[in-house]
Amino acid sequence: xxPVVFAVFLMLALSLMRVNVVIALTLSALAGGLMAGLPIGxxxxxxxKGLGGGATIALSYAMLGAFAVAxxxxxxxxxxxxxxxxxxxEKSRHLRNEFILKQYC
Numbered sequence: 001x002x003p004v005v006f007a008v009f010l011m012l013a014l015s016l017m018r019v020n021v022v023i024a025l026t027l028s029a030l031a032g033g034l035m036a037g038l039p040i041g042x043x044x045x046x047x048x049k050g051l052g053g054g055a056t057i058a059l060s061y062a063m064l065g066a067f068a069v070a071x072x073x074x075x076x077x078x079x080x081x082x083x084x085x086x087x088x089x090e091k092s093r094h095l096r097n098e099f100i101l102k103q104y105c
Contacts, residue, residue: 006032020066030047033046
């Protein structure tokens with residue numbers, strides 16, 4: 001099968017499976033390049049050259065957004081927020097107790 005046709009069908013299949021369009025485009029381009037016999041480094045280089053200047057930046061922002069969503073869904077942000085609140089609460093409780101002792105003792 002022609003690598004270009006394969007890449008297009010893969011991109012369509014990934015899009016129909018509700019995969020993010022940027023990820024579908026990237027994966028299908030990599031698959032097409034590898035199927036054509038290009039090394040992975042050259043495949044990525046050709047993909048980046050084909051995107052043009054603005055699209056490269058847009059792709060970077062899209063991947064950064066996907067990474068942020070992945071971090072958000074992992075729950076690490078909730079753990080970090082609870083840790084910071086707990087530390088602030090302990091410090092403020094210590095200061096409140098010290099203030100009360102100075103006022104009434």
